[in-house]
Amino acid sequence: MAEMFLEKFRSLVPLYLEDEWQTEDGLTESELEEDLAEVDSPIPLVLREFYQALGGCEDLMEAYHYFFDPEELEIEDGYLLFLEDEEEKYVWGFRIDQLEVPDPIVYRRQNARGVWKSEEGTFSEYVLDMFSWVFDELSPELDN
Template sequence: MAEMLLEKFKALVPKYLDEKWTPQEGYSAEELGDALAEAELPDGVRLPLVLEEFYRALGRCEELMEAHHFFFDPDELEVEDGHLLFLEDEDERWVWGIPVDILDVPDPLIRRRSNKQKHWNDEDATVGEFILDLLEFSFEED
């Protein structure tokens, strides 16, 4: 399958960290597969292409993975409330996920849940759009 946002994700390292992207910033396909096996996701649950590319490009880049929010490491991914959870805010008030019934969409729509109220809301963005916008917001200059 053709790449979607892999190069855009890689370009975030020089854009926000003023460093050259290196393969050490992300996971190889084999390393990602091993980490996902450790997550013990339910049968049939796979990453959408956009999340696979995100982890391959930036999955080990702590400066981006933990900038005012926390992307789950691949071995920490979990399914809860019918959603694949992959992102949480720094205060653990919100969690973001993808409905498991649309994980086969290459860049599916993202949803946000209040950890207090346990209510899901649509973000009106795809996962890729949301990640790019979130990182841009996190690194905006005052």
Template sequence: MPEMFVDKFRALVPKYLDRTWTEDDGISYDELEGLLGEHKFQVPQALVEFYHALGGCEDLMEAHDFFFDPDELEIEDGYLLFLDEMDEEANWGFKSEHLDVPDPIVWIRTNGPKPRWQSEEATFSEFVFDMFEWVFEDEEEED
């Protein structure tokens, strides 16, 4: 399948980290195949490309919240979890019935006495770009 998002994800490194993207910032497709191959579920193309582009870049993978490592992905409550909020008050994921969609809608689960899921009304790629813009814009305001 042709790449849809890799170049756009790679462009986040110079945009927010003020340096060029290097191969160490990503995870090779061969390595990803091994890491993701253990799962009994499909991983959406946008998330695979995200890991390929940025899976080795801790400065982005843990910029504010924490993206799961590819081998840590799990399905819980009918959602494939891929991101934890830094204080563990929320998780983000995709509905498991939408894992065949190349760039699925992201859902957030607020963790409290009555956890509930709510749509972020954005695809994974839109969510990622918006999230990093928010994280790094917030850091610039603090400086």
């Protein structure tokens, strides 16, 4: 299948880290397959390409929120979980009936209530917006 998101995700390294994208910033196909062998679910194309582009880049994988490593992906409540906030108040995921969609809608669960709510955007939209918010809007606050 043709790459749809890989270059866009790779472009985040020079955009936000002011460095060229390096092979070590991502996971190879074999590394990703090995890690995903522990997951009992397919993953959407967009998440696969996200890991191939940025799975080894801690500065982005742990920027404000924490993206799960591929082997940590899990299914709960009918959702494939991929992201968690620092205080573990929220978790983000995809509905499992949407995993074949190349770029599915992201949902957020408030852990205390167990209620899922749509973020009203796809993974690629959500991630690009999140990094823009973290690096462009929060940067002055994080430096203090």
